[in-house]
Amino acid sequence: MNNSPTPNPAPAIDKVRAGLARRRAAEKRFRAYGLSGIILGLAFVATLFLSIISQGYTAFFQTEVRLPITFDPALLGIPANAPDQKALSTADYDALVKHSLAELFPKVTQRRERRQLSDLVSGGASFELRGMLLSDPSLLGRQVEVWLPAGDDVDMLMKGHFDRNAPESERRVKDNQIGWLDQLTGEERLVQRFNTTFFTAGDSREPELAGIWGAISGSFYVLLVTLSLSFPIGVAAAVYLEEFAPTNKWTDLIEVNINNLAAVPSIVFGLLGLAVFINFFGLPRSAPLVGGLVLTLMTLPTIIIASRAALKSVPPSIREAALGVGASKVQTIFYHVLPLAMPGMLTGTIIGMAQALGETAPLLMIGMVAFIVDIPQSMFDPATVLPVQIYLWADSPERAFVERTSAAIMVLLAFLIAMNFTAVLLRKRFERRW
Amino acid sequence: MNANREVLCMEPELTETPIGVATPVTPTTDTMPRRASVGRDVRNTVGTITVPNPRMEARDVNVFYGEKHALKGVSIDIGAKEVVAFIGPSGCGKSTFLRCLNRMNDTVSGCRVAGQISLDGSDIYDRKVDVVPLRAQVGMVFQKPNPFPKSIYENVAFGPRIHGLVNHRNELDELVEASLRRAGLWEEVKDRLDQPGTGLSGGQQQRLCIARTIAVSPDVILMDEPCSALDPIATAKIEELIDELSQNFSIVIVTHSMQQAARVSQRTAYFHLGHLIEVGSTRDIFTSPQHELTEDYITGRFG
Numbered sequence: 001m002n003n004s005p006t007p008n009p010a011p012a013i014d015k016v017r018a019g020l021a022r023r024r025a026a027e028k029r030f031r032a033y034g035l036s037g038i039i040l041g042l043a044f045v046a047t048l049f050l051s052i053i054s055q056g057y058t059a060f061f062q063t064e065v066r067l068p069i070t071f072d073p074a075l076l077g078i079p080a081n082a083p084d085q086k087a088l089s090t091a092d093y094d095a096l097v098k099h100s101l102a103e104l105f106p107k108v109t110q111r112r113e114r115r116q117l118s119d120l121v122s123g124g125a126s127f128e129l130r131g132m133l134l135s136d137p138s139l140l141g142r143q144v145e146v147w148l149p150a151g152d153d154v155d156m157l158m159k160g161h162f163d164r165n166a167p168e169s170e171r172r173v174k175d176n177q178i179g180w181l182d183q184l185t186g187e188e189r190l191v192q193r194f195n196t197t198f199f200t201a202g203d204s205r206e207p208e209l210a211g212i213w214g215a216i217s218g219s220f221y222v223l224l225v226t227l228s229l230s231f232p233i234g235v236a237a238a239v240y241l242e243e244f245a246p247t248n249k250w251t252d253l254i255e256v257n258i259n260n261l262a263a264v265p266s267i268v269f270g271l272l273g274l275a276v277f278i279n280f281f282g283l284p285r286s287a288p289l290v291g292g293l294v295l296t297l298m299t300l301p302t303i304i305i306a307s308r309a310a311l312k313s314v315p316p317s318i319r320e321a322a323l324g325v326g327a328s329k330v331q332t333i334f335y336h337v338l339p340l341a342m343p344g345m346l347t348g349t350i351i352g353m354a355q356a357l358g359e360t361a362p363l364l365m366i367g368m369v370a371f372i373v374d375i376p377q378s379m380f381d382p383a384t385v386l387p388v389q390i391y392l393w394a395d396s397p398e399r400a401f402v403e404r405t406s407a408a409i410m411v412l413l414a415f416l417i418a419m420n421f422t423a424v425l426l427r428k429r430f431e432r433r434w
Numbered sequence: 435m436n437a438n439r440e441v442l443c444m445e446p447e448l449t450e451t452p453i454g455v456a457t458p459v460t461p462t463t464d465t466m467p468r469r470a471s472v473g474r475d476v477r478n479t480v481g482t483i484t485v486p487n488p489r490m491e492a493r494d495v496n497v498f499y500g501e502k503h504a505l506k507g508v509s510i511d512i513g514a515k516e517v518v519a520f521i522g523p524s525g526c527g528k529s530t531f532l533r534c535l536n537r538m539n540d541t542v543s544g545c546r547v548a549g550q551i552s553l554d555g556s557d558i559y560d561r562k563v564d565v566v567p568l569r570a571q572v573g574m575v576f577q578k579p580n581p582f583p584k585s586i587y588e589n590v591a592f593g594p595r596i597h598g599l600v601n602h603r604n605e606l607d608e609l610v611e612a613s614l615r616r617a618g619l620w621e622e623v624k625d626r627l628d629q630p631g632t633g634l635s636g637g638q639q640q641r642l643c644i645a646r647t648i649a650v651s652p653d654v655i656l657m658d659e660p661c662s663a664l665d666p667i668a669t670a671k672i673e674e675l676i677d678e679l680s681q682n683f684s685i686v687i688v689t690h691s692m693q694q695a696a697r698v699s700q701r702t703a704y705f706h707l708g709h710l711i712e713v714g715s716t717r718d719i720f721t722s723p724q725h726e727l728t729e730d731y732i733t734g735r736f737g
């Protein structure tokens with residue numbers, strides 16, 4: 001046996017050493033590929049975030065003008081003594097703004113110029129003044145300094161989105177307006193303040209009056225419906241399929257179809273919702289209820305698949321242990337399997353909810369794309385949702401909507417990141433070793 | 435126990451018999467070690483499968499996993515308050531048979547059990563039998579310690595609670611303590627009953643599993659290689675425990691260690707490729723096996 005025909009075969013360790021350099025190089029190369037992939041991905045994400053944030057952060061501020069407003073009954077066109085609510089709410093508050101501006105700039109007399117002057121202040125200023133007087137009627141006849149939102153063109157100019165050195169004909173803010181603005185700035189009557197309107201208002205045709213609260217409320221109601229339907233149904237379906245269903249052709253078919261359902265383009269669910277929930281069941285169009293139902297259909301497969309994976313990952317030894325002491329199947333599942341699978345199920349649910357929150361297409365089909373000013377108060381009120389709001393704003397021509405679009409995207413991303421972070425935390429927190 | 439321990443050093447010596455040639459049955463006296471007399475190709479069970487006071491009786495049990503015929507015509511009695519050891523090479527069907535005894539095989543999809551198994555005279559595979567009370571009567575301890583990922587207390591309390599064995603918290607406390615005491619674990623865990631059972635050492639976990647099983651006062655305890663994941667000291671503790679428990683329970687233990695079988699059991703059954711080859715008193719099996727396959731196995735010539 002020892003006298004092999006090849007003289008002095010190299011010991012194995014020499015061969016191992018000879019190949020070592022090649023092995024190390026391969027390892028290094030592989031690591032480099034992985035690393036460059038990650039860097040590329042991060043670079044894209046960073047670019048995305050940078051562009052959105054740099055375009056959108058200014059929307060969190062709004063230029064406001066401080067005007068001395070006299071709540072003069074004569075200007076308002078109402079009786080001076082104890083005017084009723086109706087009179088107060090239908091009074092001419094625009095006149096107050098115009099009058100105040102005229103007093104600040106007495107030299108402006110031409111009709112055209114006066115129009116330009118009143119364009120400096122947002123058309124929404126009168127609503128604000130009405131609100132003030134309605135909540136405090138004692139203001140009638142008194143003069144107060146009031147911060148009012150500037151018009152969106154002024155806002156854009158002050159934020160530097162409009163070039164004040166461009167030729168006047170190409171500029172939406174004219175030379176004389178810039179002159180007045182400079183005067184106002186000099187008198188400290190023009191500042192940028194935190195834009196609370198953006199977070200508290202519904203949609204509006206006027207960018208400076210538009211906010212995302214309506215869309216956030218809409219999204220909230222939609223997700224509420226989606227969560228309260230898809231979580232119990234999804235978990236129940238997963239438990240049944242994983243724990244009770246016999247393995248036969250039918251369950252195979254169901255399984256394949258659930259996976260197919262997860263791959264169906266979301267707009268198809270929108271069409272289905274339109275046909276079934278609105279046309280057949282006669283549910284209200286544009287309502288979060290219908291949106292939630294549609295998104296439930298879309299989220300269910302995600303939740304079922306994640307829940308089944310979570311159930312599968314519960315070690316069989318736990319089931320055996322429970323069955324071994326005489327627990328029934330249901331007891332085994334409810335006392336031992338479900339608690340262990342719950343973190344995984346919740347993670348899947350949160351990810352499904354995050355998907356639902358970002359979903360646009362199916363909601364377009366059921367009319368949640370309408371221009372809705374009022375904040376929805378229930379899941380039957382017409383509403384829109386955050387991503388659709390973004391879509392609507394992105395479609396608007398005003399420059400001020402560009403930054404609001406980006407700002408709304410930031411808010412949406414913040415919600416999504418918060419949800420995914422919760423999912424990660426849940427997983428970490430409840431990770432169990434057995 | 436002591437008598438059994440001696441068996442260890444009494445393994446029969448190998449004699450130079452040509453393989454395949456069965457020596458004729460020789461009715462010798464008990465003092466002389468006999469030679470195995472049943473040939474290797476015989477598959478009928480050799481020895482006495484019955485006991486005078488059986489708790490469980492299995493007759494002609496066949497098990498199929500789909501097409502695979504895993505257990506072939508096994509018949510054996512499990513007596514009251516005795517320890518029966520199942521030995522045999524891996525894959526011979528010991529676990530499969532053990533799991534038939536409390537119908538744990540019901541949970542395996544594609545598994546079919548044929549034949550008769552009765553507990554105290556009533557067929558456990560009868561259509562009307564509910565597995566819940568059956569498993570309360572025939573408890574099981576598994577190969578890998580599998581405490582619930584809950585507190586030590588909850589681990590033991592689970593069984594009595596779901597079966598409604600106790601009415602008050604106090605009773606439950608007492609039952610948990612009694613079970614842990616009987617499992618020899620009380621002194622080690624009495625100060626940390628609220629800590630997770632999964633935090634115990636392997637041997638403690640296995641004793642916790644035993645405590646969990648005896649908390650529902652079963653008649654028969656099935657143990658599937660309960661010590662295979664444990665170190666020798668933990669193993670010794672479990673063996674001691676089995677010895678004590680055998681005063682109150684019938685115990686069936688599957689083991690890969692012949693020493694263990696010799697130490698803890700009164701009767702031993704040898705399985706081979708799905709057949710029950712030989713049953714007899716542990717002393718007889720280890721000193722004078724009648725079947726050549728048994729002899730091969732216990733002398734280490736096989737498996």
Ligand SMILES: Nc1ncnc2c1ncn2[C@@H]1O[C@H](COP(=O)(O)OP(=O)(O)O)[C@@H](O)[C@H]1O
Pocket residue numbers: 499502504522523524525526527528529530531542
């Ligand atoms: N769940 C199962 N599905 C299919 N075959 C199985 C299953 N469990 C065990 N078997 C087969 O049945 C035979 C006996 O297995 P088992 O009872 O586990 O053997 P042992 O416990 O004696 O090692 C083996 O051949 C094994 O492959």
Ligand SMILES: [Mg+2]
Pocket residue numbers: 528529530658
């Ligand atoms: Mg086994």
